[in-house]
Amino acid sequence: MGSHPHGWWILLHLVLFVFWLGGDLGVYYSSRFVINPDLTPPARATALAIMSGLDLGPKICLVLFLPSGITLMALDPHGASLFGIDLFPWWLMVGVWLFAAIWLALTVIQHRTHGSRTVVYRADLAIRCAVIIAMAAAGIYTLLASEPFGVTTNPKWLGGKILLYTIAIAAGLGIRMTLRPFGPAFGTLMSTGSTAQVERTLRGSVDGCLPYVWAIWGSVLTAAALGVFKPGAHLGG
Numbered sequence: 001m002g003s004h005p006h007g008w009w010i011l012l013h014l015v016l017f018v019f020w021l022g023g024d025l026g027v028y029y030s031s032r033f034v035i036n037p038d039l040t041p042p043a044r045a046t047a048l049a050i051m052s053g054l055d056l057g058p059k060i061c062l063v064l065f066l067p068s069g070i071t072l073m074a075l076d077p078h079g080a081s082l083f084g085i086d087l088f089p090w091w092l093m094v095g096v097w098l099f100a101a102i103w104l105a106l107t108v109i110q111h112r113t114h115g116s117r118t119v120v121y122r123a124d125l126a127i128r129c130a131v132i133i134a135m136a137a138a139g140i141y142t143l144l145a146s147e148p149f150g151v152t153t154n155p156k157w158l159g160g161k162i163l164l165y166t167i168a169i170a171a172g173l174g175i176r177m178t179l180r181p182f183g184p185a186f187g188t189l190m191s192t193g194s195t196a197q198v199e200r201t202l203r204g205s206v207d208g209c210l211p212y213v214w215a216i217w218g219s220v221l222t223a224a225a226l227g228v229f230k231p232g233a234h235l236g237g
Helices: 005-034 041-075 090-113 118-146 156-178 182-192 196-207 208-231
Strands: none
Touching: 005 041, 005 090, 005 208, 041 090, 041 156, 041 182, 090 118, 118 156, 156 208, 182 196
């Protein structure tokens, strides 16, 4: 097999998986302190700062999963061409990484400004919706076509992995929408103190994210398993 760039890209993909899931677990754990009414507001603010800091890691990993995954497809020795046309020329790969760099910049700005910059928020949202549509189409095509993109190894596992990535992005948008009441309620907590309504809003918005969190965890774990085991693939000797 040899040493080669393919192995380093696989390592990067695995590192992204580890930091994504590990960071998400840290976010979940720290969120329990944020919504704990027995803690003082300053203690809860500290927990929120920790949660926010940890949350940037999974957001970065989600974005970089796309270009690293496409790079792995381009380097795959089993080929990726359609009608004799190379689907991953060097200029396309450069474009993919430039796109990812722009998306990553928007993601970091969006995170640090908490969505207060409308232009950044809308651009990031538009990119995520576009990626969801494109990835869903690519995943369904890969599952249904007999030789998707000219690949003859039965890469149904890859179609499943692409769809799971799509689910993770969509679940992230679900979390974003569900957390909308959280900011104003936490601001009220810090300025005027706790009330029953504030606590209900905080807990409701955080706990309301749990189905989306579980969807992300399940998607990421299953996608990793598909990438490792490649069920049904005919890879030869």
